[in-house]
Amino acid sequence: MKIDIEKLKKIVGKENVSDDIADLYVYASDASVHHAMPTAIVRPQTIEQVQKIMRYANSSKTPIIARGAGSGTSGHTVPIDGGIILDMKKMNRILDIRPEDMLVKVEPGVVDDDLNRALKPMGLFYPPAPASSRIATIGGEIAANASGVRSVKYGATRDYVYGMKVVLANGDLVNLGSNTRVHSSGYQLERLIVGSEGTLGIVVEATMGIRPIPKFRCLAVANFDKLEDAGNAISDIISSGCEPSMLELMDKIGIVAVNKAMNLGLKEVGAIILFEADGNVKEAVDFEIEKMKKICKKYNGKDIKKSYDLAERTKLFSGRKKLFASLSRYKEGIICTDLADDMGVPNSKIAEAAEKIHEIAERNNVIMAVYGHCGSGVIHTKIMLDSKKKSQWEDAEKVIDELYDYIHSVGGVTSAEHGIGLSKAPPWKKARSDIIPVMRKVKRALDPNNILNPHKIMDAPDNWVQATNLRYKVG
Amino acid sequence: MGILGKLFYFKGNGDFKRSRKYEQELNKCIRCGYCYELCPLFKSFYWESDTPRGKLLLIYGMITGEIKPTQKIVDKIFQCFYCKNCSDNCSAGVPITDILTDARADLIEQGFDVEGTIAKIDEDLCSICHICESICKYEALEVKKDKEGKEKMTVDKIECRGCGLCMAACPTGAISQKEGCEITLPELHNKVKEIIKEDKKKLIVFACNWSVFPGMQLSESPSLVKTPYGIIVSMCSGRVAPELVLDAIEEGAWGVMVAGCPPEECDHDGNYKTRRRLVLLKNVIKELGIDPKRIRLEWFSTGESAKLSKAIDDYVKELDKIGPIKKIEKRKIGG
The missing domain is CATH 3.40.50 (Rossmann fold)
Structure with a gap:
């Protein structure tokens, strides 16, 4: 693919363009298993620059792949067909904080934790809180409709998007949404952009809702001998009308992994549940915690500890916080891959799904940890395998096929908070063939030349192992 | 590293034989990116190739033969202050700076000359007073004779951690470091x-x-x-x-x-x-x-x-x- 590098340099300055292998190779992958080289990297700093780049890309039919922190798990930013990676990290200004309107205006490259650090002195916070908030950008969170540990109470990114400025494929700038928490004024196009994974437009400014930090937060931990009991306790907590601000699960594989990686000394039981309540009235928080404790006990939960203290809460949560990366340390000779990573299931199916995942993994010679924000129905898993063996990748494909057939059969979703990208496209397409033609029509209407992150979601290849290079050396 | 260690280090004959042993460790890196949250190099340049994750990727590419080392890649590998904020943040336990040091040794052996973030000595200003030599904990500074037999202060490009202590102690201002990271x-x-x-x-x-x-x-x-x-x-x-x-x-x-x-x-x-x-x-x-x-x-x-x-x-x-x-x-x- 030929790209007019000089033209791009004129738009953003030569220090913000690279077609050097040192950069191309790095930007060829994210946190997924995929790897495909872009043709150039461009770092815009203004809306006008993004518009000019889009006009150039549209006229030359060059793929444009917007990228935030590169922490996506499904290959959203892997440029399967080459093209320009639009690195948005330099558009990282917090433009306005308006406590009186309970909103912020930010550029897309603002890091989630940086925004929260700016809000904290005002007693405010931005709630979605994905585990990667230390590097995740707001633009990336919008693209994936990210959520996190507090989604059980506070919801996902889409619940905080009031409005946004978007540069369309032809370079036009549009203002979507509003400055208000709700609106009923025409198509809610800002919602259409949420979760669109960079396939419909480039978000260049976002107006996001914020909330007051609750005065009290209490975190509790309960051990369970059986994973099934832990799963049932979670379902019961939700269906009994409790209001946790966090409800997390970790299975034994996860516990062993964090013990090995971080030397935490956690009791290696069948599963751990972490549950939190928050609010401005301590008695109300206590009431919620006690209610959840009772349910845990009903399902044989034991060793229950709780704390209001920040340092103690951080310690209790540290294993869960770093579980994802720790899985790499579970067993010598195997590695942790970001496959089948964030399915969602109805609340009543958590225990059944958790057990089923272990069963499918075992039958197919791979290891899968089960954890996640199960209070919101989000089950995180990772496929742990020997990346050098070709047969293990075939095993992984079988697992994905079988697992998602099960998830869809119980009314679950392919992805709850990370997006479809490349690696989750085959099972998603199989389950949602009904809406693919509609999505393609929307895509064609907004991006007739198919330049915005092409070959993703509904247009992603079915053979994900062959379609991109795996980032691991096999054999 | 002592003299014996250094002798062992330079016994190799090209390729990536020191860093190749880390292939499985590099596979353990899930590329989550948490390593660059506090990376001073990333904060200075904002290119992902300046992040610890980026450098590990480049090393992986080189040891698996997917990419060949270029001057720019090598320069990136030699930019690190060894503050270890990256390894402290890595719950996959990847020994990031150890990998970097071995990759540096491999690249030096392949004949690459680099600037990186390591100390640089202006021979015209250096009076060979040996103050820097005595200050460096890593024994990275040493007086050597050049081909004409003239003594000069030299920097071991593998051992130098870029801490800059020598720079602050040099009475003639002969030592400097790469501009752009707000460290000179x-x-x-x-x-x-x-x-x-x-x-x-x-x-x-x-x-x-x-x-x-x-x-x-x-x-x-x-x-x-x-x-x-x-x-x-x-x-x-x-x-x-x-x-x-x-x-x-x-x-x-x-x-x-x-x-x-x-x-x-x-x-x-x-x-x-x-x-x-x-x-x-x-x-x-x-x-x-x-x-x-x-x-x-x-x-x-x-x-x-x-x-x-x-x-x-x-x-x-x-x-x-x-x-x-x-x-x-x-x-x-x-x-």
């Missing part, structure tokens, strides 16, 4: 000026990147919180050259705090040098009629950012009581 003396001078003149801060805090700064960075957003102090991240308290402290006073700071690691906790043993240097400096300013309280040295262990915040607040209160340095005092610095 001219850059730090400009930063001091900017904080006092433009941001109107009364206190300059030189905070060590190893111990306290990561915590500080995570506890507030310096650009948005209005404070009476400005923080300059220093790669080690030992690299805060005396002229930087005097510079701050001359520019109008009411006080200067140097925040370093406690004795025996400094990776580079730079804190001992700082302590000696600041005692001397306090005596110097006293001779000039300036209250020695205008310079303060404080020790903080890793994670003691709350203690640092309190120490800064207390010092600001003290400075508020004694007020700015009188003009007559300031004139005396310039003689």
